[in-house]
Amino acid sequence: MRFREILREAFRNVYSGSSRQLWFMFFLSGMLGALVFFDGESQRGVVIRTHSFLDSGAATFVLEATGQIRGDVCDGLDRTPGIVAAGAVSQAMSPVRLSSLPATSVPTYDGSPGFTRMLTGQNALDSGILASAELLAEQARPVGAALHTNAGRVRIAGTYAYPNDGRRTGFEYSIVVPERANRQFDQCWVTTWPFDPAVARLTNLALTSSIGEQEKEAPVFGQLNSSLGSDFIGLEEYRSRPSRFAPVMALTVGAILGAVAIGLRRLSLASARHLGVRATDLSAITFMESFAVVVPAALAIAPLALWQTRQLMWEDAVPVLLHSAVIVLAGSLGFQGAVQAAIVNVSDHTLLKSFRSRV
Template sequence: MRLSAVWSEALRNLATGTSRLVIAAAVLGSALAGLSVADGSAVVSLVDDAAGYRAAGSAVSTLSSTGRVDGGACEALVGLPDAEHAGAMRRAPADLVALTMPASPIPTYEVTPGFAALLTGSMTDAGLLVSDAAAEALGITAGDLLQTSDGDAPVDATYTYPDDGRRSGLGYAVVIVTGSGTYDECWLSQWPQSPDSTGLLATVLTHQPADPSGRDEAPVLSQLNGRLGAAMDAASLFDLRPTRALPWVALGVGALLGVVLVALRRLELASARHSKVSPHAQLLQVLLEATAIGVTAAGVMAVPMTVVIARAPVEAALTLGVIGARTAVLGAAGLVVGAVAATALVRERHLFRYFSDR
């Protein structure tokens, strides 16, 4: 049987419904969509959990040692692998007094530029930062002049520091960016978290004791917000998610459907063999038909998966695309393998049995 004749027969079967293209693609496409969306939703949930963990400051490690933190050494920690921001802070010698609230000095802190970036989320040249709560109480916004007992001070930026379990102190405060001297604390924001890098926080301490008597308290290494757990291994959670095997389930679903489709056509296939159609030509014909069904099913699956990707966080889009593609390929491959294997098991000598079982 010539190749052109095989192509022609496969196209005819697809066009006339003999291959059950529409219903088979709808069934397989729906199954693949359910599997890929289920796995994709689990991934989106993990991404949201990681984003919430970071937004709460749980990925920020702090080292406290009054007057012993080298600001430059603390800032240099930003060069560590996966480090996002690093900076030092100390309580200012005197709190800022706003003329609109002279009886209520605002807690004031001096910080390095990296600490200001940690608060605002990006590097900034700001000299004066005001927390959202303080800015609301003072009735000011970024760009306004803050009238103080020491003169007018331009507010370069505001920052958010919610009461969500993180250490208190900066929720209602003014932060002044400086760049010299020693500090009381060093903060390191890192994602993914690394215990080795966190341990390097101790390297920012100066060798000179802050207390001339040498009775300094031991440095305290802690987490800015421990409400969501001491650590979050996002990579392990992704690798061990319960839905990780669903793409392989798609392979089994496709294979089962391929077998069923051929089982429904055993009589037709055996009759073709009786009419001198070669087994190799028939296998190629079924392969072509199954491939067409698999490709169509992948197209059906792509519609809901595209919606999931469009609504997902940007950082999850590539992973979701990979999950969708893997599920589609495995499902289509399973269909082809199942259909071809089932066709290879069809025997011409069983023609009358197939007829009686019809």
């Protein structure tokens, strides 16, 4: 048969409903959609828990040693594999007093460039200070405005959120003054990812040896926020999630539906072979007909897969979408493969057997 005739025959079978493509499309899309939903929700849950862990400061560790932290060494730790951010901070000698509240001093800190990056996520800041979101909300000042203090007018170069979610206190209502890194600080903060407290211990490299042993305070090391636990098992949760076998299940479901689709048409297909239709032509026709199942099924599942990536950042949404695509592809290949495998067993010699099974 010519290619045009193969297309015409496949279209006629789909249009007439004799190949039952609509029913199999509903079955395949329903079963694959359930697997996509199950796996997508499992992955989305792990992603949300991961960001909650990171955003809470649970992956950030603090080495505290008053006057013993070298700012340049601490800032340079962010170039170490496993450390994504690092910065040094210390309490300022002179706290800031606002003109609107002259009797109250605002906790003031000196922060290295790395520390200001940790707070704001910006690589460079204009001249000025950093003010916490709570302070700016109380003073009704936006970023770029000026604060009237006991030292005169100071420009607000940026702001940072520091919620009261279990992390160590002191920065909720405060001011951070950017300082150069080539000085001594009181604390070195590092954020590790993947989560690894052992890597965070590299903060010890920032300790100075210029202070006499008798004058040194014992360094204190700990999590910025320990309310979510001292360990993160998100990677283990991801690797052990029940839905990790979804592609295999999709392949199996697709293969079963493909075999059933040919089994229900075995008599008509055997009749076609008896009338002289070549096996390759019959295989090509059923291959085209199968596209009327797998393509609409994939298009029907696509909105579900996209909906599952709601509230996820693009870099987190892409792996979820790729896993969904793998599930749909596995189901489609299973359906097509089973159809073609079943067609091989259809011949004019099976006509009588297929007829007797229908009687």
